[in-house]
Amino acid sequence: MSAILYGLLGAALTGIGLFGLLVRTEPLLRILAFNLLGGGVFLVFGAVARRGAAAGFAADPVPQAIILTGIVVAFAATTLAVALAVRIAEEPGDAPGAAPGADQPPDAP
């Protein structure tokens, strides 16, 4: 029963996160939406683990291991994205329209 509830909650979170990631344009909101989306997917994995309970285990350990790895990866991705967003905010607006593709000196600060 709880597996179904968590599965449905996970699906709802996934939907909210996906909507935010696709519709929002502000970097910080998109990063938050990505975290909601990731949280939803991890909940779905949790429901999968619970349904796979067997051999005396309360839940299948493999999806749990996947959730742990996934959380580490999502955390790393979030820090990377936040660092990038902060760096963009700090950058004095050096011509935001400057076409990428102009050859930049590779070791600018």
Add this chain to the structure above:
Amino acid sequence: MTAWGALPMLAVMLPVVGMVLALPLGARGAERLTLALLPVGIVLAIGTAAAVQAAGAPVVHLLGHWAPPLGLALRADGLAAAMLVTAALVVAAVALFARADFGTAAGATETRAAFAFWPLLLALWGAINLAVVATDLFTLYVALELLTFAAMPMVCLSGTRATLEAALRYLMFALLGSVLYLLGIAFIYAGYGTLDVVLLAGRARADLPTHVAVALMTAGLLAKTALLPLHLWLPPAHAGAPPAASAILSALVVKGSFVILVRLWFGVMPGLAAPMAAQVLGGLGAAAILLGSVAALRQERLKLLVAYSTVAQIGYLFLMVPLLVAAPGDEAYAARAWTGGVLQAVSHAFAKAAMFLAAGLIAARIGQDRIAGLAGAARLLPVPVLAFGLAGLSLMGVPPSGGFAAKWLLLTSAIEAGQWGWALVILAGGLLTGGYVYRVMAAALTGDGTQPALRRPDKRETIVLALAVVSVVLGLLPLAAFGLVQVGRLDLAP
């Protein structure tokens, strides 16, 4: 566990261990370490290919002697071996080229970009090797994330606002793609209790959860591979990066997720008949070829033109999907489409690396990269312009280049399978490619003769020319040599 099984494992471990060791060594030490690891990596990749060829079967390594589904296996089949060799050679060429931009001369102070570049290059190399030899869908997810995390900083090495924004956009597309892929894994695991591609190949059922899972994973991988309409991140990201980084991003990084897609469609899914979905993927590929080439024709800047050309060439890769799915029981056509797709991935890797490096040399020497301002470039820089032209021949599919062999195989396979539409798209794409390569060559070959005359090519120009020559010479190999890439195809397993 087969003989020589340790080779693919070592090919993955070598760059990863190198990356970890490179971090405390500083920029100069990391550069020396990378250059020292290159020959070892090339030997491991060629050794793997030789072992696969000799055995006529995939080379398998079981990590810790645990067999799937309990353990993880690394499995180098023909496709993996071809990609391992390609990655090793392209990484080696790019590393030698990058010494001028990111090398630290004796006595010079180390720059941050140089310190970042070498470990990132090793990380990318390791991630690509893992993405082609892993058989566990979750290990492939980890490889995808490693690839993204190593590729994203490469995009913004120069640290300008435009490249930072391109990097953030790339990261957002890539993260969306990997979360969708992860959700698909949850469904697959719930349905089958294993994530091993080889085991799944025998078990997959054509039920709703499996179809949803594969659809989610395919959408995620398309975002990472930058197939139209999910290509929006690619041109600014690839065009804004320094030349050495652009070359590796365009040549190798997008191929990593493509190989995983092939594993999914023709490893996990061969039992599921999905001709409609395959036609949709082929249609997206065809749209990418046509629209990407037209966009490339309209670019003002050389590096953006080359980046849009990548969007178009990725489209060719996806033409193999409907041809393989629809080939009704005829092995010869399917084998031809498979070889054509893999050869397209390999020849595009060499040609595009050569093109980006040549564009970088030209832009650095002339001081800007507007196509209208290229007059006299051929006199000033004959070797890079020649390399650009040779790589262009391969992208167009002019015989006897590697691109010709790839497109010819796809074309004949399309005609024999009765799918004429794809053949027309391949021909039209070749014409459009010819158009944008001609634009660059015509601009570079004009001039009033006042520019300085021919001089001895420097080392970097030789590297660029070598890459372009490899992309052409691939077409001169006898077709039997491509038997390697057929080894271990899961969709043929009984």
